[in-house]
Amino acid sequence: DTAVSQTPKYLVTQMGNDKSIKCEQNLGHDTMYWYKQDSKKFLKIMFSYNNKELIINETVPNRFSPKSPDKAHLNLHINSLELGDSAVYFCASSHGGRTGSTGELFFGEGSRLTVL
Amino acid sequence: AQSVTQLGSHVSVSEGALVLLRCNYSSSVPPYLFWYVQYPNQGLQLLLKYTTGATLVKGINGFEAEFKKSETSFHLTKPSAHMSDAAEYFCAVRRSGGSYIPTFGRGTSLIVHP
Numbered sequence: 133d134t135a136v137s138q139t140p141k142y143l144v145t146q147m148g149n150d151k152s153i154k155c156e157q158n159l160g161h162d163t164m165y166w167y168k169q170d171s172k173k174f175l176k177i178m179f180s181y182n183n184k185e186l187i188i189n190e191t192v193p194n195r196f197s198p199k200s201p202d203k204a205h206l207n208l209h210i211n212s213l214e215l216g217d218s219a220v221y222f223c224a225s226s227h228g229g230r231t232g233s234t235g236e237l238f239f240g241e242g243s244r245l246t247v248l
Numbered sequence: 249a250q251s252v253t254q255l256g257s258h259v260s261v262s263e264g265a266l267v268l269l270r271c272n273y274s275s276s277v278p279p280y281l282f283w284y285v286q287y288p289n290q291g292l293q294l295l296l297k298y299t300t301g302a303t304l305v306k307g308i309n310g311f312e313a314e315f316k317k318s319e320t321s322f323h324l325t326k327p328s329a330h331m332s333d334a335a336e337y338f339c340a341v342r343r344s345g346g347s348y349i350p351t352f353g354r355g356t357s358l359i360v361h362p
Contacts, residue, residue, distance in 0.1 A: 136291075163348070173286075173336050173355045180349060188349060222291055228348045234280050234299045235348040239291035 135159050138223045138240035145213060146248055152209045153243045155223030163187075163228030164206035165237065166198060169220045181206055182228050210245075218247045250275040250341050254353035262361050267311075267326040269356050271339030274320060281322040282340040282350065283313055292338060298322060309333070334360045 136157045145151055157164065165188075166178040180188035181200040195211045206223060224237040255270040273279055280299050284292040296307025303315040309332075313324045322339060336357050342350040 173357070175292075175338065175352045175355070177349065224292075226348070234297060235342055235350065236282055236294050236297055237284075237292070237350065239284075239293065241291045242289075 136223055136225055136238050136240040138221075138243050140243060141241065142244050142246075144246045144248065147213055147215060149213050150209070150211045151213060151245070152207055153221055153223075153245075155206045155208070155240060157204055157223075157225040157238070159225055159238060161225040161227055161238070162203055163226050164200065164203075165224040165226075166206065166208050167222040167224060167239075169222060169242070171219070175222075179206075179208075180228075213245075213247045215247050218245055220244045250279065250343060250351050252339050252341050252351055252353035254337075254339050254356050256356055257354065258357045258359060260359040260361065261329045263331055264328050267324070267329045267333065267358065269324040269337050269339075269358065271313075271322045271324065271353060272320055273322060273339070273341040275341055275343060277343050279341045279343065281313075281315060282342075283307065283311070283322075283324050284338045284340060284352075286336040286338065286355075288335070295324070295337070329358075329360045331360050331362065334358055 138155045163182045165180045168176045179198040184200045197209045200206045220242045223240040226237045253272045282297045283295040285295045286292045298315045306312045311326045339353040340350040
């Protein structure tokens, strides 16, 4: 039973389109994240939600909009896709901010987005 | 503020040789330190972590790391590399109090030659 699952695993789309990536975790964590990994493997945090509330919103174009319907889900919607959005997007979860929690992250397998 | 520096974007070793991946951090408070591994086309998974207590920590697949406060380092080692160790390795730091969002290094690609 996958702990952090993302769908779809691969996305190929044209510039200007809108796409969504879904993420679900069954670990009982209260914090979820979206990371973007570029072609050089650099990991950049995009968003973090704690108990469905947005707590981190890094400098990300507002074409990217996260939504957390509940603690176990964090979706990412991207409008008007651009070539530079091509990357692997990782969802992760953790116990965040709780006393005694070391906060290690559990990652999904990634969603590879290719914009043509 | 906290930051992580991984020395060397690529490290190449022969199978059976010692693996040493370097990580230096800065943190204004005692840190929690992590190493993650990313195999090709997969997500990151935790290799090991340091929180408190013993400064030499052991992880999965024969890896270990030593927290050295005086050197602000948390280098990852394995006595004998295996072909299956070829992967991307990330060091991460987070504060032991306050913000729990980790900061990742830029990653080191480990290449293992037969």
